[in-house]
Amino acid sequence: MLDNIKLRLEDVHKSFGNNIVLRGISMTVREGEVLVIIGPSGSGKTTLLRCINILERADSGSLVLGETAVNLHGISKKQILEIRRKTAFVFQNYNLFRHKTALENVMEGLVIARKVPEKEARKTAAAALARVGLEDKYDAYPLQLSGGQQQRVAIARTMVLNPEVILFDEPTSALDPELVGETLKVIKNVAKDGVTMIIVTHEIAFAAEVANRIIFMDGGVTIEEGPAEEIIFRPREERTKQFLKRIRPELSYTI
Ligand SMILES: Nc1ncnc2c1ncn2[C@@H]1O[C@H](COP(=O)(O)OP(=O)(O)O)[C@@H](O)[C@H]1O
Numbered sequence: 596m597l598d599n600i601k602l603r604l605e606d607v608h609k610s611f612g613n614n615i616v617l618r619g620i621s622m623t624v625r626e627g628e629v630l631v632i633i634g635p636s637g638s639g640k641t642t643l644l645r646c647i648n649i650l651e652r653a654d655s656g657s658l659v660l661g662e663t664a665v666n667l668h669g670i671s672k673k674q675i676l677e678i679r680r681k682t683a684f685v686f687q688n689y690n691l692f693r694h695k696t697a698l699e700n701v702m703e704g705l706v707i708a709r710k711v712p713e714k715e716a717r718k719t720a721a722a723a724l725a726r727v728g729l730e731d732k733y734d735a736y737p738l739q740l741s742g743g744q745q746q747r748v749a750i751a752r753t754m755v756l757n758p759e760v761i762l763f764d765e766p767t768s769a770l771d772p773e774l775v776g777e778t779l780k781v782i783k784n785v786a787k788d789g790v791t792m793i794i795v796t797h798e799i800a801f802a803a804e805v806a807n808r809i810i811f812m813d814g815g816v817t818i819e820e821g822p823a824e825e826i827i828f829r830p831r832e833e834r835t836k837q838f839l840k841r842i843r844p845e846l847s848y849t850i
């Protein structure tokens with residue numbers, strides 16, 4: 596299953612004014628693979644995910660996603676819709692509709708974007724919420740849910756759309772520490788289904804467990820990439836070692 600390439604990014608550049616944020620990022624993600632991106636704050640991780648989903652327009656570079664190949668700068672409206680249909684974004688702050696229930700939040704994309712009949716959408720949404728452990732929360736509004744529960748609603752909302760790739764941007768960084776575990780468990784379960792994922796996270800233990808491959812990014816470039824056990828336990832690059840030591844002082848490397 597991991598042999599087919601699902602997503603390929605080639606030489607992506609992005610600046611905001613004089614601030615050069617992405618300096619030629621390339622990466623390949625295979626079908627069913629979980630790619631984790633780590634790196635210091637400000638290194639361009641969010642910008643990279645936003646360029647993949649075309650929430651942000653790259654200055655140059657190309658993207659192949661399944662059968663769709665686009666020039667990220669000159670992309671047409673039709674291609675943008677195509678890429679958006681194939682990807683789903685899980686945001687740091689969940690971004691749920693506050694005036695809709697959990698069930699309505701999950702149904703929304705199915706009914707509006709996919710034109711699924713309401714009755715069928717309701718059934719699909721209910722099943723997805725049950726899968727993330729929220730079968731007793733269908734009628735709850737976001738404010739009645741914990742952060743971890745809201746993030747699980749957000750994950751259910753992306754799952755029902757059957758995206759080819761799910762992009763997670765620090766999905767647990769807004770959560771209280773005791774709610775992180777339940778959310779990571781749900782993401783691990785989604786990964787087991789063989790969905791292709793790109794996950795930006797600072798949860799190193801989780802990354803070690805779930806990632807097929809890890810990319811360490813700094814200053815808008817890829818510094819190092821490889822299997823989780825290599826990048827986390829035997830990093831080669833000085834900057835990777837320094838970063839990991841900073842967030843996990845208990846890891847010791849010979850520097
Ligand atoms: N919409 C934007 N407008 C201007 N600058 C931005 C915008 N988004 C991000 N940046 C800048 O891009 C750099 C990288 O940010 P970001 O991609 O959020 O990094 P990370 O997610 O790795 O912390 C930062 O210097 C940030 O200020």
Ligand SMILES: [Mg+2]
Nearest residue numbers: 640641642765
């Ligand atoms: Mg970010």
